[in-house]
Amino acid sequence: MRTLKKLCSLLILIAATPVFAADDLSAKLSQISLPPGFEISIYAEGVENARQLALGDRGTVFTGSRKAGVVHAVVDQNGDHVADRVYLIDKDLKLPSGIEFRFGSLYVGALDRILRYDDIESWLDQPPEPDVVTGNFPDKTHHGWKYLRFGPDDMLYVPVGAPCNICDQPGFAQIRRIMADGSGMETYAEGVRNSVGLAFHPQTKQLWFTDNGRDLMGDDMPGDELNHAPRAGMHFGYPWCHQGDTRDPEFGEGKSCSDYTAPALTLGAHVAALGLTFYTGSMFPESYRNQLFIAQHGSWNRSEKVGYDILLVKLDDNGQVSGSEVFASGWLQGQDNWGRPNDVMQMPDGSLLVSDDQAGAIYRISWTGEAPAP
Numbered sequence: 001m002r003t004l005k006k007l008c009s010l011l012i013l014i015a016a017t018p019v020f021a022a023d024d025l026s027a028k029l030s031q032i033s034l035p036p037g038f039e040i041s042i043y044a045e046g047v048e049n050a051r052q053l054a055l056g057d058r059g060t061v062f063t064g065s066r067k068a069g070v071v072h073a074v075v076d077q078n079g080d081h082v083a084d085r086v087y088l089i090d091k092d093l094k095l096p097s098g099i100e101f102r103f104g105s106l107y108v109g110a111l112d113r114i115l116r117y118d119d120i121e122s123w124l125d126q127p128p129e130p131d132v133v134t135g136n137f138p139d140k141t142h143h144g145w146k147y148l149r150f151g152p153d154d155m156l157y158v159p160v161g162a163p164c165n166i167c168d169q170p171g172f173a174q175i176r177r178i179m180a181d182g183s184g185m186e187t188y189a190e191g192v193r194n195s196v197g198l199a200f201h202p203q204t205k206q207l208w209f210t211d212n213g214r215d216l217m218g219d220d221m222p223g224d225e226l227n228h229a230p231r232a233g234m235h236f237g238y239p240w241c242h243q244g245d246t247r248d249p250e251f252g253e254g255k256s257c258s259d260y261t262a263p264a265l266t267l268g269a270h271v272a273a274l275g276l277t278f279y280t281g282s283m284f285p286e287s288y289r290n291q292l293f294i295a296q297h298g299s300w301n302r303s304e305k306v307g308y309d310i311l312l313v314k315l316d317d318n319g320q321v322s323g324s325e326v327f328a329s330g331w332l333q334g335q336d337n338w339g340r341p342n343d344v345m346q347m348p349d350g351s352l353l354v355s356d357d358q359a360g361a362i363y364r365i366s367w368t369g370e371a372p373a374p
Helices: 004-010 022-029
Strands: 038-045 053-055 061-063 071-075 085-090 098-102 105-110 113-117 131-134 156-160 174-178 186-190 198-200 207-211 225-229 273-278 292-296 309-315 321-328 341-346 352-356 361-367
Touching: 022 038, 053 098, 053 341, 061 098, 085 113, 098 156, 186 207, 186 225, 198 273, 207 273, 225 273, 292 341, 292 352, 309 341
Parallel strands: 273 341
Antiparallel strands: 038 361, 053 061, 061 071, 071 085, 098 105, 105 113, 113 131, 156 174, 174 186, 198 207, 207 225, 273 292, 292 309, 309 321, 341 352, 352 361
């Protein structure tokens, strides 16, 4: 039953102040570099600390947050690819970074709990009290924020990050999966330090995920990882081995990296690879079909900053990584960053949305068709 407090706080449309004024953010977007034929525009502003994105059945864009403790719903009412309204779905949650949408319900990962808001698109201006799907995840805040994704097996996949920079603690550094009702929790993958991005290949239906490498091994070690987990029970090395070939200086003695699954692609050290998605739309040229986009949040602990961009990972006809290149950049100017890409999501028309938790915005990347297809 909806409480009076909930009604009072959630009936009002958010009037959150954007990090930048509209004209200022538009000017900053002119600094974004994309391949010829693509353009980027503002989809929504005033979306505080926008993190993982999820799409509702009726076109509502949902986004979680980490620092803000809020969940938003973003609506483009007239179909002009610019949001008209931003609703507050809930607030005062613990690290509600990860969200997912399934059969009319919004799922939110709030530290140790998974919450579910049923028939949410019918109640955007009067959100219901959530049901608790499960409260059986660890309550450690260090790497405790989540990224949720339903798999082709109809199970919800949820990372459980290591509660430290480097440590060997049972029950952490995993990817788990549960049934939609919260039952049947099991460990799918281990040795995963801090994954904040999960995606399933559209053809093979196999899991791919990003993983952030440990700190305090220098500017260039170890690399973040793009991992491929086609089956349950695989171990990706943490805390004993990093990037598939480097033993940890504290925990790696007596270990062999060959005993663990190497990454499908080693990314730059400290780029903070987060949300990712396989492109299946028809707007972009055919060469982008079934290719992988990764939001690289950017470094916080490196003498010269890296990341702050969108990476395109190329896969061959066998679904194996064949190369990578930066697709979108410019959020980092010199050593000053004005934005931090966090997640990427495909829209029904084939455009890509990009969340930016620093600027409190969501961007839209589209293909104009005004250049030869790559």
